[in-house]
Amino acid sequence: MGSAYDMSVAWVHKQWADTAAEAACTAGAMDLLYAANHSLTSAPVTAYNFLPSNGGTASGDCATSSNSAMCYYAKLNGYPSGGLTSNTPSNDVQWNLTKAPANTSITPVTLSYANAPAPYMSVAVTENVPVTFLGIFAHVLGMPSSWKTIQVAGHCNCGLEASTTNASTTQTIPTELTALCTLGSQWCTATTSTMRGGNQTAPSGTVNVTVFAAGGGIGPDLDNVTVIGPSASIYYSCNSGSTWTAINGNFGTPNITYKWSGGYPFPVFVDQGDSQVKFTCAVTNTDQIWIYGTASAEWADYCIEDDTQCPDFDGAGIGFYTTYSIPTSATVLHVTNFQNN
Amino acid sequence: MNGSVQLKRAGVAVPLFRDASGQALIETAILSMVLVLMLSMAANFAFVAYVGAGITSASRQAAVYAAQGQQATASNSLPAVSAACSIAANEVNGWIGLSSTNWSAYAASAAISGSSWANSSSCAGNSYSNAPAFNADPESAYFTINAVKVSAAMNPPIAFKLFGKLSLTLPTTIYGRSVYMRQLN
Numbered sequence: 001m002g003s004a005y006d007m008s009v010a011w012v013h014k015q016w017a018d019t020a021a022e023a024a025c026t027a028g029a030m031d032l033l034y035a036a037n038h039s040l041t042s043a044p045v046t047a048y049n050f051l052p053s054n055g056g057t058a059s060g061d062c063a064t065s066s067n068s069a070m071c072y073y074a075k076l077n078g079y080p081s082g083g084l085t086s087n088t089p090s091n092d093v094q095w096n097l098t099k100a101p102a103n104t105s106i107t108p109v110t111l112s113y114a115n116a117p118a119p120y121m122s123v124a125v126t127e128n129v130p131v132t133f134l135g136i137f138a139h140v141l142g143m144p145s146s147w148k149t150i151q152v153a154g155h156c157n158c159g160l161e162a163s164t165t166n167a168s169t170t171q172t173i174p175t176e177l178t179a180l181c182t183l184g185s186q187w188c189t190a191t192t193s194t195m196r197g198g199n200q201t202a203p204s205g206t207v208n209v210t211v212f213a214a215g216g217g218i219g220p221d222l223d224n225v226t227v228i229g230p231s232a233s234i235y236y237s238c239n240s241g242s243t244w245t246a247i248n249g250n251f252g253t254p255n256i257t258y259k260w261s262g263g264y265p266f267p268v269f270v271d272q273g274d275s276q277v278k279f280t281c282a283v284t285n286t287d288q289i290w291i292y293g294t295a296s297a298e299w300a301d302y303c304i305e306d307d308t309q310c311p312d313f314d315g316a317g318i319g320f321y322t323t324y325s326i327p328t329s330a331t332v333l334h335v336t337n338f339q340n341n
Numbered sequence: 342m343n344g345s346v347q348l349k350r351a352g353v354a355v356p357l358f359r360d361a362s363g364q365a366l367i368e369t370a371i372l373s374m375v376l377v378l379m380l381s382m383a384a385n386f387a388f389v390a391y392v393g394a395g396i397t398s399a400s401r402q403a404a405v406y407a408a409q410g411q412q413a414t415a416s417n418s419l420p421a422v423s424a425a426c427s428i429a430a431n432e433v434n435g436w437i438g439l440s441s442t443n444w445s446a447y448a449a450s451a452a453i454s455g456s457s458w459a460n461s462s463s464c465a466g467n468s469y470s471n472a473p474a475f476n477a478d479p480e481s482a483y484f485t486i487n488a489v490k491v492s493a494a495m496n497p498p499i500a501f502k503l504f505g506k507l508s509l510t511l512p513t514t515i516y517g518r519s520v521y522m523r524q525l526n
Contacts, residue, residue, distance in 0.1 A: 008390040027523040
């Protein structure tokens, strides 16, 4: 039972050593990750650099060289690494840069820039754990110098792993920002104006359309503005099978503040007060994106006929622009730990 | 035993062999008590070691998650401190088997170049919950530090009293373990 007690203590210390090894290895790998992401050949802070100046591999012992992230984090987790002393409670932390991950099926990452460090490392934490009952037995058996400690070790291999991630890239598609129609100065017909020239193949993603008021006092509210496409006969559509949907909550109950009311087509897209209406629609790389904007002739007609009803519309116009959110693939590096034991 | 064999000493007949069956019974009874006590102590100590290792594991897994988290699934975002705290809590709940009132978990993270914990979360509600000691990353302009502390009050499962009065049970022990891990900003 005495032996069981001592071995239980040693087992708990083994868990601690494993934890410290993982923390130390992670800390060192974070330096590797930062260096790889910035094409550096050293840790970001020179005083804590452990990477060889000519790239490649290196190794170290925290008992003799403690200025590295591995040693710092091993110490934080209970292993200050004063070096091992036989039959005396003590501990040591060693690290080793390697070019390939040990005993795993992970595809090795290669850092291609000049003097790049090895992308993997291992950390070993070794501890002489004091024993109680085993020491008594050894003393009884005439071996007082033996069995004062049991040596346990924790290991961690870690390093960089590449993975593909989806990153959304937003592109602003040039649009003709001329006003769809100018109110107050001309007859604004219901004839559609093309705000994006030609039919273009859009990449897969999401197209966002923002209709805005431009120029002229407070600008007109944007009721009766309709986005159509690709077929002029299909309202609210941006491509076959997809439907324009509002974003930012701009669909909803009309909050029209016009002085006129009634007798006009019910507003399709309604300005909620910010003089912008936004729509979004999913597109695929086979969709032909034609975007039109229309303003109703009745609306403009009313303003033209009685300018006192909407005096601030003079010189105002309506335009819109589009942005695409396109999923793009990117390879990113991250730290991974494997084979902790 | 053979009670018929006798020696004569000072005129008194002394039995050469006494009947020792009763003595063996008493010795067995006494030794059994000692043995049961020792086995109980061993079981209690094993429980302490078991919980201690479990708490270390919970802190470790939560700290690793805080430092790497969703980066392992190719996301650029790291989890919130409260999520790391939940990881620790789940670990403790999952396999240590402590009563919910007997343990606590506390996670904290520093900001870039910070001098104290910038974010912290306590996700178990007993009085042992307190923050791990603050330490700054040595390259704190580029990295931050995550810490998770799990504490528990361990009551040995086998209570033992000699003659019903003298307690020989290990006392309640409060044990806490902090684990520190580094995070890239």
